[in-house]
Amino acid sequence: MTERAERRFFAREGVDPLTAAFTRKSAVHAGIGGKPVENALIPKTWEKIMNQPRTASSTAYFHIPFCRNHCLYCGFYKYSADRATSRDYTDALIRELHMDRDKPAVFGYPLHAVYLGGGTPTVLAPKDLERLLKAICNILPLANDSEITIETTAADLNEDILSACIAGGANRFSVGVQSFDTAVRKNLGRRSDREKVMECLQSARDKNAAAIIIDLIYGLPGQNMTIWENDMKTFLDLEIDGADLYQLNVFNNTPLAASVETGRLPKPAELAEQAHMFKRGVELMDARHCRRLSMTHWATGGRERNMYNQLMKSGAPCLPYGAGAGGTLGGYLCMVNGHLNTYLKELAAGRKPVSGMLAAPPQKPLINAIAGGLETGYLNMEKIRQTHGIDIESICAPLLEQWWRTGLIHRDGGRVKLTLAGQFWQVNLAQALIDHLLENLESQ
Numbered sequence: 001m002t003e004r005a006e007r008r009f010f011a012r013e014g015v016d017p018l019t020a021a022f023t024r025k026s027a028v029h030a031g032i033g034g035k036p037v038e039n040a041l042i043p044k045t046w047e048k049i050m051n052q053p054r055t056a057s058s059t060a061y062f063h064i065p066f067c068r069n070h071c072l073y074c075g076f077y078k079y080s081a082d083r084a085t086s087r088d089y090t091d092a093l094i095r096e097l098h099m100d101r102d103k104p105a106v107f108g109y110p111l112h113a114v115y116l117g118g119g120t121p122t123v124l125a126p127k128d129l130e131r132l133l134k135a136i137c138n139i140l141p142l143a144n145d146s147e148i149t150i151e152t153t154a155a156d157l158n159e160d161i162l163s164a165c166i167a168g169g170a171n172r173f174s175v176g177v178q179s180f181d182t183a184v185r186k187n188l189g190r191r192s193d194r195e196k197v198m199e200c201l202q203s204a205r206d207k208n209a210a211a212i213i214i215d216l217i218y219g220l221p222g223q224n225m226t227i228w229e230n231d232m233k234t235f236l237d238l239e240i241d242g243a244d245l246y247q248l249n250v251f252n253n254t255p256l257a258a259s260v261e262t263g264r265l266p267k268p269a270e271l272a273e274q275a276h277m278f279k280r281g282v283e284l285m286d287a288r289h290c291r292r293l294s295m296t297h298w299a300t301g302g303r304e305r306n307m308y309n310q311l312m313k314s315g316a317p318c319l320p321y322g323a324g325a326g327g328t329l330g331g332y333l334c335m336v337n338g339h340l341n342t343y344l345k346e347l348a349a350g351r352k353p354v355s356g357m358l359a360a361p362p363q364k365p366l367i368n369a370i371a372g373g374l375e376t377g378y379l380n381m382e383k384i385r386q387t388h389g390i391d392i393e394s395i396c397a398p399l400l401e402q403w404w405r406t407g408l409i410h411r412d413g414g415r416v417k418l419t420l421a422g423q424f425w426q427v428n429l430a431q432a433l434i435d436h437l438l439e440n441l442e443s444q
């Protein structure tokens, strides 16, 4: 094995595994790409996959590309929306829902989770959100226990929005809080202060009609360990249903990177400090007996299931709706056109505006099993051997042995469980295991 390959796959030795197992942290979910479908072949390919029945637990994703905020770390392309835009976009989504409703890929097999994401879906007018949700519930074959999530901000979580979404059938709100600290929030460009965020979350919780989940980020500019602990304790005392704990990633050429570079914002925590914040977050969740549903997600009680995220991370089929939505169907990754006017025009002309497709490689189910397993901190290699006929344990033996020796994994027969350090580096480990496995399969 070359030195470069060693660096890609193997952990550093003789260092603290939590803070220094690798020199760089992978930011995105582990996986592999695919082969682009030629533009001219996209309509025919879409037709083909719409005629293949779904046969596994699945999701539907609705992209609402509007937002009122300008968060510095946000890389999403978004539009502003007035009343007319809200109405026209909702009409277009409902038209899109009707378009393929009788096709085998849509009809005939239950959908287990629906997610309205963006942007900020609650930028749509309450009456538009309600009729969109009602159309989703009427048109799509939802399972009786289907999770229906609306992504929103605390400031948008007002009585009108809550009532409209609940009347429409939503049973879960995912609220981007990031930090409760007013100064840290201001640094990010968030509009509401701690008091306002608390007030909105408390009134949504007291309605007791849907699960309330929040996102928290560690390593934000101006957020030290004390502020992070306060963020965690505030969440735990609020007694809402769950939280995601995410690490801040500062991507090059973003407004956040520029603000840090010019000194307008304090430097965010370095990787080692972020690792300690992660560790503290896990400890505080454990201390309150929260249920861990993935490496980044916890539930405080029985209402929260995190169905959409779990299904997505294990590569479940996903029907995409809305400008810029991405989905996975029939062995293809599909992208709906993200240009708002083009999307609206194509739909008005009666065409599903699919603008990009990638044919997933044949190893995709195996990759999904590895990435989905490690996302929960546990990999049953024996089960993968039985299902996919691939013996990860013997093909990746040197890698697994080194990760065990350096404190990243526990081993138990044909199973691997991530240590706390391994949990922090989970995406690195999943990607390294997938790459190492594929390279060694090719050379066999």
Ligand code: SF4
Pocket (backbone or CB within 6 Å): 067, 068, 069, 070, 071, 074, 075, 076, 078, 118, 119, 120, 153, 176
């Ligand atoms: S609220 Fe969400 S979508 Fe809008 S700018 Fe902030 S992070 Fe981006």
